[in-house]
Amino acid sequence: MTTGMIFAGSGAILFAMGVAGVLLPTHLLRKILAFNIMGSGAFLVLVGLGQRSGEPDPVPQAMVLTGIVVAVAATALALALARRLQRLTGRMELPPEAERD
């Protein structure tokens, strides 16, 4: 087993944990962290599978760099929104679905 496959395998596990983490907790910070774990898992799979033969592959590495920046941007927006929500409602969780009907 190459290091690439170890990365890829742990990436897959991280991804699954991340998905469960986005779905289960109600605290927004945890959800956002879980999303980052999920993203990191996907990045690990991308890089790990790419170089499972042992030689480094610059293409997935560049893609992951792009992906990380995108994830940073999304996380920043999510945190800003979560903070605004906390300022408005005093709670760090999503209000129950606004059933206006």
Added chain:
Amino acid sequence: MKRIAGAAVMLSAGILAMALVVSMFELPPPAVRLPQMVQEKLPQSGVEHPVTAVLLNFRGYDTLLEVAVLLLALLGMLAGERPRPAAPDRAPTDPVLPGLTRFLVPLMGLTAVYLLWAGAHRPGGAFQAAAVLAAAAVLLHLTDLLPAWTSLRLRLRTGLAGGLLVFITVAAWLLGEGRLLQYPVAHAGSLILFIEVALTISLGLILAGLFLFLPDDDERRR
């Protein structure tokens, strides 16, 4: 009810992880060998480092969109915020922290310049440099040396959007020469560096802005 749902989610996640790992180990070697192609075309890319070559030349278009994503995150954040009065300048209270910061910030600036320059032939580049710059700004803010940003003046707006504008303009100009983002081999290196410099400044400002535009948590100060 909630516990059953939780257990179901955990179980499904476990199954997903299992399936993913097992299927990965059955993969045959890929049919397409991109690393070789990257190596072959590297001389024409204008940079020596393969990752930078992919990032800014072969797949430079991804990077163009990605810069837009960052700016967009800042816009999304600012869009819903109410304009607020400028916070009064606060004098630094703690003597140690500002001193350290004053020492660190120039070093960080230097690091950023190095990272930018290094990107052409080893790991590094505009994003890394920008991140360091932004970190310096955050540090300054946390030590009360830099007040939070409250207004979006023309100069700041230009700075935030400048990198993207330069990138788009170069892309459009290159379109006239051939293809979107097709750098002429002779000028590829310098054009990429030009874009990287512009990006470093703008991305640094954007990343810093993601923090400095946030409304103050007044509790911390009280």
Added chain:
Amino acid sequence: MTVNETLPLAVIASSLLPGLIIFVLPESQVGLRSALNLLGALTKVILVGVLLAGVHAGETYAFRYAVLPGIDIAFKADALALLFVTLSATLWLLTTIYAIGYLEGAPNRSRFFGFFSLCVTATMGIAMAGNLFTFFIFYELLTLSTYPLVVHRGTPAALSGGNVYLAYTLAGGALLLVGMAWLYGLLGQVEFVHGGVVSTLRPENRGQLQIIFLLLIAGVGVKAALVPLHGWLPQAMVAPAPVSALLHAVAVVKAGAFGIVRIVYEVYGVEFAQSLDLLTPLAVVAAITILWGSLRALFQDDLKKRLAFSTVSQASYIVLGVALFGPAGTIGGLTHLAHQGIMKITLFFCAGNFAETLGTHKVSEMNGSGHRMPATTVAFSIAALGMIGAPFTAGAVSKAWLSEGAEAAGMAWAVWVLAASSLLNAAYFLPILYRAWFRPASAAWPHEHILARGWRETAWLLLLPPLITATAVLAAAIFADSAWSPLSWARLIAQREYLNAAP
């Protein structure tokens, strides 16, 4: 585009364009609006006249336009189309005149006349549809353009009547759509052709074709108010009188009946439908509808409701005529399409006049109205007698042909149905006439809006249309043998249908 292609479009445009312009006219532009309305209606009558002469001389008028691969919007002005087009065009002119008088001073008239014109446009499209697809388009357009007319008054009763109307007609449209899509899947194109197009299919589709027939007839049967799909019709009586007249005599019910004619004659073909054993069940449903409508009419005190159930009954005369295999039945049914229209619109005009002038809405309030409003009551009486089938009225002519058709088709029971229905018609119309002419008027009318001025018992715009149509009821019978009577025209159609359908 040749003239022969343009003419059908022009007939449609002559009500569509005024309608669209009227929508954007400010409410206060009464004169301009009325002028546009009348101009459109007159233009249409003239265009239809040109078409009539042409078709009589053997010209063909057709237009087609592809909307999807293999799917066309097609118009054709054949003899059958023109029977319906002529009826609608003339009655639209009269109804427009009537409506201008009826709605004088009422709010939202731009909206009313806009949709009124759209409604007639849809009727024209139904009449001249050259294939099932086109028929469906205008059939649904008719539903949509009549809804705002039904709920025009905005009262809770009007809105709930509108709901019932929509529920029935949209569900009917859905059935029609499924049947039609199915048939298109089997055939590719479903053109309206003499003798039908379905007979080209192989016999193993028999079961499918029977189901499709059921879907199609149920779809159009809602508008034709076949029992048990008639529930919307009495509910829709909340609409203003010109709308009721339009729904019953010109547009909605007629569109349904006309659809049945097209489906039986030109989609399935009368012989093929007979061979699939479809005509007898259809005749039975029609017979049940005729009797049930008449029975229910007996017990309605509300005049418009009584007329509504009468429509349920009378519209199915047309369906019965279609279902009777043989030329005589066809002639009877088609003639009744026109005759029933003239008679029923007269009745609704008169009912509107009674309500507008005196405020009488119920049969029990009509005592002595013949003395207060003699002209209106005369018109009403002529039409009512026509409905019963009294001699020298249009009703007598169509009923005679229907009876003959029933005998020719070997359905003697249908003759008894017609006879029973005539008796029932008499039973619910004659008491009205008796009250109007021979009972003394009560001390005061429920709500007298318009005072009599000399010989004018009501506004002349309200009086003129029923008098004209009542005259037509008599003329259609007396001049039945002239070349341009509805009867002669129905004979022409039957001749072409049975001649071309001959194997």
Added chain:
Amino acid sequence: MTSAALDPLAWLILLPMFWATLAFVLGLGRGAWLAIIGIALQLGLALALAGRLLAGGVPVHPVGGWGAPLGIDLAVDGLAATMLLLTQAVALPLAVYARSYFTGDSSERRFFWPLVGFLLAAMNALFVSADLFNLYVTLELLGLAAVGLVAAGGKVGQTAAALRYLLSTLVGSGAYLLGVAMIYGAYGSVSLSTLAPLVDRQAPAAVHLAAGLMLVGLTVKTALFPFHFWLPPAHGGAPAPVSALLSALVVKASYYLILRLWLGILAPLLAPGAAIAWLAGLLGCGAILWGSFKAIGTPNLKMLVAYSTVAQIGYLFIVFPLLGRTSPGDAALQGSVLHAVAHALAKSAMFTAAGVLVKATGQETIDGLAGVATRLPLTLFAFALAGVTLMGLPPSAGFLAKWLLLGAAIGQGQWLLVAVIVAGGLLAAAYVFRVLRHAFLPAPVAVSSRPVPRMLEWVAFGLAASSVLLGLRGMEILRLLAAGGSS
């Protein structure tokens, strides 16, 4: 200047990004005219592109001149050209609408134009991209722009809706990204044209898994029932022009990608009538029934329109069990694309009309609409016309779509789908006429009607009328769809 300098393919992406950035530099709330001129130019570009495609060209643009698989290719087929044209054609009137809609210094307006510019750039980039990873970036760009537009109101409901939307869309694109990673691992490329000949039915399990992840991720982004929970508050709570953009266009973008993958590289993995196709189809049925049911029940006008979107998305998915069994010029596919087009026009009309009604009455409830038939007949007419399209009644484009879907379902004997298609139309009638009925009620005596710019009314009407009249031009759309080879 070479001919490439004017390649509409590249300009359709650069132009909106350019004016979006410029609008940001211009200042808060500025840039309306810039945007309108920009979108008008984009419309011209999309038309030019469609023309080129119809003339037999196969527009491909290798970015950077490298070509796949090393570089990223942009490519356009009939489906992409249709979506490009649709997007610019709907965005232009909406931009005109938005200029009159936002008044004063409302917080929604401050970053509206840059956000819209990036939104359009993201969609155009998504439609033309032929690279799985690049598609991921466009998806994220699109998602963040949309979330920014929803969040711009800054109120509790809008912030919560935006956050819920953001988290859903991130999970969706995360799943998509993992799928892309697995595909890259399996084949060593993310270029669609390179992958197409490599993927076959004997593909390793990881590829099947990757396909599943990508499709599920995109389905979450498209808000197919039961992943629709984020859509109604986000679309219903945003200002009218934003709701219109999101409902009409943004959900179609991820649907387009599903369709593109399904018909393209994933096609060899999916046998006709595969279980996953039926899953999608049945969820589509569920969406039609549940969305309509909720729309019939909600007291809030804009929520009604938003739930209607949930229902209409269902129609887009019932196509999957019907795909692949007939000839390439598949009626079912044509039906679903026509539906996407018709719905985009009708839904933008409906949201813009609803925006006028809410502005004029000052109330968001359907009960507050009494008397509107008399005061705002044009807007109500627009709402009704859009309703005609949603109900699938002739002669609208929605009818043609329904006709094609129905024909395909009947032809294949799928009676369940036939029943749902027909029932969906009747349910749509129930919620559309619910609005119209209240509008016909006489106005309460003490009612204050605020004046509304006429331009708003005319935009709503124009969109609605075009959704109906497009029914007469079905041939042109289908011709464009079929151009440039199979999609």
